[in-house]
Amino acid sequence: MDSNRAPSARSEVYAKLREQILNLELPPGTALSEKESSLAFGVSRTPVRESFVRLGQEGLVQVLPQRGTFVSLIDPELVEEARFMREQLERAVIRLACASFPADTMKQLETNLRLQRESMAESNDKRMFELDEAFHRTIFEGCSKRNTWAVIQQMNAHLNRSRLLRLVSDHEWNHLYSQHEQMVSAIRDGDAGLADRVMQEHLSLSIRDQAVLRERFPHYFK
Amino acid sequence: MDSNRAPSARSEVYAKLREQILNLELPPGTALSEKESSLAFGVSRTPVRESFVRLGQEGLVQVLPQRGTFVSLIDPELVEEARFMREQLERAVIRLACASFPADTMKQLETNLRLQRESMAESNDKRMFELDEAFHRTIFEGCSKRNTWAVIQQMNAHLNRSRLLRLVSDHEWNHLYSQHEQMVSAIRDGDAGLADRVMQEHLSLSIRDQAVLRERFPHYFK
DNA sequence: TCTACCAGACTTGTATGGTAGTATGGAAGT
């Protein structure tokens, strides 16, 4: 069941750093250092270095030779493009879903909706966030577009640093939930036009978040 | 002008390995090894290792701990999804281009078309391939979607291993060129519907290549 | 006071040795 019987030091460090960057626990612009991180994690520089390489490729850190490694500033252009890509791909996929969608995957969506209602009742924001992600992922899986979702997730690393604020403004969840419900109905009815419109509106919400974050933390941005 | 005054050993090794994998010079399934590669490139194992990490993240190689590193087999599902993503994003972008496109970037497209005619006359396939890539990239740049193009390029790594065969069947170029011409006209006229249709057809051509390659080299595929 | 310079404390880049897990082939036992 466990693909990695012994999780490597590298993957541990990588996962932890990535999480901290996405959390804004390590804010944009923070100076990292191989040595410092290796001490913090209790490993040698090698696995830390290789984590930096991976994070650098994803654009989450910037490695300047002989100068230092820094958590990347949020690039508004990159964020907007990430939103654009996600919008195009999610709309295309949900149109596919309206043409044909497996029954058991539809069951999963319905279960997910029920869990969303429960989480909203409990005001469990963290759980709600996970369910939101799972909801979208499930649509991709129903259309055999697992890898496409994976690419979106990578792009979303940048988008998500901006979206963090919404987590605290939980009054938005009701709106998002009703959109999720509309999507499921549209897929069930095969109404691609409706699904497309709802998804487009659904994904346009994140634009405003960035403006708010930018105003509050101007030095986080490029 | 040179972003890297002294190209690092790592980036050299990475670029070379990547090129060889995309060339099929290193066919899918080939066993690599840190030691062997380090000897071949005349560097230590460290930069080779870090190249493996990068290539692994792109899905071009598969690193199995304590077992070995292998050039990834071509995953048909991944290839189809790459094609799907590219289609959706290119169609969305060319529709944007029809709404608004900078005059100087339009000049570049026209220049590119002229060079394409010259290269076809010379039967210069390599040049033609480069111009084709530049053509599409220019459309993205005109719409301020540089990063989106970069993501497509990464996905295309998988797609391109399948597209290699087309390079030798140069009789296709005439068809591709006329489609390019139609796209430029459509952008000039702001005819998003036409542009979308042409682009869709344009990008559907690569599907057949995979079938051919798969038939000839079944052991290259997953 | 201001400038030029240099020493030292950083940084990442590269090389190398040792460790642990894995595949393989041959020998010993059935």
Added chain:
DNA sequence: ACTTCCATACTACCATACAAGTCTGGTAGA
């Protein structure tokens, strides 16, 4: 002939030492 076991030769993983570039602060000289 067939199976089991083990020595051996791999593999990637990690730790560590050294190399080379960069920044900083203090100092000597004008």
